[in-house]
Amino acid sequence: MNLDLKNKTAIVCGATQGIGLGVAQELAKEGVILILVARNKKKLTHCINSLENSSKHSFICVDFSKPKELEVVVGSYFKKHKPTVHILINNTGGPKSGPIEGATTDEFVNAFNMHVLCSHILSSFVIPGMKKERYGRIINIISTSVKVPIAGLGVSNTIRGAVANWSKTMANELGEFQITVNNILPGYTNTNRLKSLFEKMSNSQKKPLAEIEKNIINSVPLKRLGAINDVANIVTFLASKKASYISGVNVPVDGGRTGSL
C-alpha cells in the first residue's frame, strides 16, 4: 500500500524511546520530515542520527510538565522555522502509577498539564497550517483505560478520559477542514515504561517478575506482549491519506485484551 507520506511534516512527541521512537522510525521510513520532542538534547540528537534521512529532521527540547515553557519554546521554533505540520503525534511519559485513593492534587495537576494542556498547546500551533493544507492528522497515544479503567493506575485512568473527550471534541470541530483526530490505546507494549510497571507489580504482589509477565501474557487473547511496531504501524496508517475517513475514534492495539467492544 502506498501511504503517500513523502515530504509530509510531523511532530512526534516522546520520541526518544518506546512508542514515540518507534513511530518516528516508521514515519521516517515513509519519507516524513520529523520534528522530535522530548526533554534530553543528547538523546534527541542520537535518535535523529539513527533515523532515515537524518539531515532533514530537527528537534524541540522541552519538558511537558511545564506547559507555559512549552508554549514559549514551541512558539520560538515556529517563529524561526515556520514549519507547516501535517501530522501531530501527542505522546509523553505516563502518569505516576498507584491507586486513586491517596493520589495527590499535584499528581492530578501534573498529569493534566502533561497530557491535556500540552496536547492542546501543540495542536494550537499546527492547526492553522493544517487548515491551509486541508490535511491534518492529530493522533494521541493514550491508553485502553478510556474503555476499561486499569487497576492501580488511578490518575492515569482519570486523565486519559479527559484526553479522549478533548480529542473527540477536536475531531468534531476540525473535520470540516479535513483534519482527523484519533486516539491509539496501546495494550501491554514492550517498552521501558512496561518494564518498570512489571517491576512495581512484582514488588507490590511479592511475586517473581517472570510470573507477573506470564500472567499478563495469559490475559491477552493473542498470548503475547505488544511490540512497539504493532503500535507504530497503525499510527503510520492513520497519518496517511488512506485513513482520511477515520476520525474521532479510539483504536485499541492490545491483542484483544480490553474487555469491551
Ligand SMILES: NC(=O)c1ccc[n+]([C@@H]2O[C@H](COP(=O)([O-])OP(=O)(O)OC[C@H]3O[C@@H](n4cnc5c(N)ncnc54)[C@H](OP(=O)(O)O)[C@@H]3O)[C@@H](O)[C@H]2O)c1
Ligand atoms: N508501554 C505500554 O505498555 C503502554 C500501554 C498503555 C499506554 N501507554 C502510554 O503510552 C505512552 C508512551 O509509552 P512508552 O511505553 O513508549 O513510554 P516511555 O518508554 O516511558 O517513553 C516516554 C517518552 O516520553 C518522553 N517524556 C517523558 N516525560 C516527558 C516530559 N515530562 N516532557 C517531555 N517528554 C517526556 C520520554 O523522553 P525523555 O525522557 O527523553 O524526555 C520518552 O521519549 C505513555 O503515555 C504510556 O503511559 C504505554
